[in-house]
Amino acid sequence: MGELKTSRLSERNVVEGGLVERLYWLIKLRWIAFAGLFLTVFFVDKFVGISLKTYPLYAAAIFLGIYNLSFRVFLYFLEKKKSAAVPKINNFLTNFQISLDLIFLAILLHFSGGAENPFIFYFIFHMIIASILLSRRASFWQATFAIFLFLSIVIFEYRKILPHHCLKGFVGQSLHDNLLYVAGVSFVFITTLYIAVYMATSISRRLKKREKSLREANELLEANDRIKSEYVLRVTHDIKGHLSAIQGCIEPVTGGITGPLNEKQRDLLQRADMRTGKLMFFVKALLEVTRIKLSRQIKVEYFSFGEMVKEAVANIQSKARDKNLSVKLTIDPGVDKARGAREYIQETISNILANAVKYTPRNGRIDVNVGDKGNSIITRIEDTGIGIPKDELPKVFDEFYRASNAKGVETDGTGLGLSIAKQVIARHDGKIWVESEEGRGTTFFIVLPK
Amino acid sequence: MAPAKILIIDDDPDIVEAMKVVLESKQYHVSIAENGQKGLEKVKSQKPDLIILDVMMETNDKGFEVSREIKSDAAYKDIPILMLTAIKEKTGLDFKKEAGDESWLPVDDYLDKPLKPDELIAKVGALLKK
Structure with missing residues (x-):
């Protein structure tokens, strides 16, 4: 019995818990992307008459799978450690993962037509995810980073520094050296990303605010409930003391220690004793439920x-x-x-x-x-x-x-x-x-x- | 043989009175102290044969303090102490296992509140026989 260990059960930091959940969400989404990529490349390659360089794309998909798996494993160990620094690490991790996803998508696009590929607008998803998980400022930085990556591809392909992999069959002729097309797509791309981030962060800001006020209201309720419980504990404890004394005084009498009783005296006293016992039982139950409620540790x-x-x-x-x-x-x-x-x-x-x-x-x-x-x-x-x-x-x-x-x-x-x-x-x-x-x-x- | 002397240290006068009635019915000689300080003084001046001690006087664990003080004094440590407690339900500790483990709880036996007269007489009798 001496080695009873005290532990904190079921107490989880709300904020931290939320972030970890979101990281899992990110990983889940990435698995969907992984499967979607495989299927799309396979389908387009086999059934649609578009010339596609499949090897780099499959290789990229496998790379995505591997890095998603490593994140999953890393997260597992991180959660096991449960250190106080976890929220900070999580924030960094989220930023890092989104940036990595942007680079990944950029590479994918480069090998599948660059600005010709309508999948360029999939960057919006990253922006929405960033807006939900990160601060507004970080989201705009991510958008800027995505635009930087996109412009790099477009400019390098235009200047022929990078080779262009044309989506023949989807577009009639290569568009990467068509200045008007490239400029137009870039303009729309840039504005779309910034506007998307602005809108998504506005909404998520409002939601976060609401979440915060709900949490605060909940905390207040809990605090009030605690005060109430403490009051109940004090009162029932007092009542129990009195009851204990009443029982202590009645029992010697009903037990005949103070001398013989007549039938009526005994009957009435026994009734009083029984009722006191019932009240005692109730008070003890109430004390117990209140104590469990109030105890932070068991x-x-x-x-x-x-x-x-x-x-x-x-x-x-x-x-x-x-x-x-x-x-x-x-x-x-x-x-x-x-x-x-x-x-x-x-x-x-x-x-x-x-x-x-x-x-x-x-x-x-x-x-x-x-x-x-x-x-x-x-x-x-x-x-x-x-x-x-x-x-x-x-x-x-x-x-x-x-x-x-x-x-x-x-x-x-x-x-x-x-x-x-x-x-x-x-x-x-x-x-x-x-x-x-x-x-x-x-x-x-x-x-x-x- | 002179009747055994029992000292009750408890701050609830009604419970004390009830116990006194029960114990006196068995011809014990009962004296009373309403707090730990007076209790310790009476232990020294009266040398009782048995001490009944309430664990929760003044503060939650004053009784422990008093019992430790008595048990650490060579002149008095052989006086059996019967601890009155309602602590079991609070801590979930099984006093039957703990009593006798002097490092943890320096008393000879314990009695749960509310008191049952028969139990009180039985425990007091057993402790005095030792």
Whole structure:
């Protein structure tokens, strides 16, 4: 127990997370470009009567594939490191990748007709991507760089410094030495790129602003919720202190320590004691849910998941037997150690099991199944109980919510058990959900990463 | 044999009164200190046979401080300490495992709040027999 490790679960920098996601997006787009390029070259070469130098184009496609793969691998290691410098590196990476993509497209165009090739307008896509991912200033720099590359090709081909690969069949004659054509295309190209960047950055700026204000509003909400929770914690803690004293004072009396009681005295005091006990139970649940909410860290350890579930099932056996419920537990042989807060997870499972016992009529069945899913463990708890009305399903994990038909079976209930469960599972980056049919039964699913 | 002397160190007068009633019903001699400072003084002046100590007086861990002080004094370290606590649910720690590990928690046994009279009598009896 001494080596309990503390770790921060499910806390991810929003900004950083967003950027990494966008880098993945870029890589995905590049795979599409890779496939598109192969298909286009192949199709044009085989079925369209245009003379095309295919070797450099295929070579370029392969180069694109290789560098995309290297980025993917690099990103994998970068994410593993999780250093504080990641956002900065990401920004540089995005800039670098877009520039590299521009160079790549320029080379491709040079080998397929230069300014004759209508694919020159594909530079717009790069501009849009840059406008979304980068600042306005960086986007304009990227546009300038694209124009520089484009003009280099056009001018060098015009001056015959670079060879021209004519798209014969697509254009009647070479256009690279036609000054009017070259000048015209260049003018349209330059203006198109700058205007595209201007428009796209205007839109993305507005979106970014909105995103920021949403994030701020969300942070404010969270802060307020925290203040509320802290207040609840303080108040319930106080209430618990008083309750504890009340119980401490009543019990010696009902226990006869202070002398014999008559029937009526004992009856009334026992009622008071029972009600205090119920209130205590409620207060404890409320304290717990609030504490989990407020704790930024929870203690985690490695533990045997199967053993933990076995214990939880064993704990409800006697109550299940009272109602003649058959409880069956199956555990996949592959299920081994899991990492997490054992007590909290066990409590979650115990809570759901207790509900299953409570809301399943006599002679019913409860099936518990623990399955191995590679990176995660899935626990399924199925009962033949009263079920949950369909329209109430989304609300059962809310604080203080109790299903309408549950109230008929059991008048006492805090409506906090599943709320605690949800908090605990969320803290472990897991998932919990429920499927149910009213009158037939309920199945809870819990997926926890190992 | 003279009745065993029990010192209760706890700042909740109602809980103290309840415990006193329970313990006196078993003919123990009970004295009370309402804070850690007075508790330490009474340990020295009265040399009780057993100390019941609330973990959460004044601050969250004042009880630990007091118990450590008693257990580090050779003259008093043999006096058994029964710690009153509601800490299990807060920390998730299993006191059964921790009690007895002196480096971590220098007490002899613990008792969860709210108190059950039978449990209190049983634990006090067991500790005094040692």
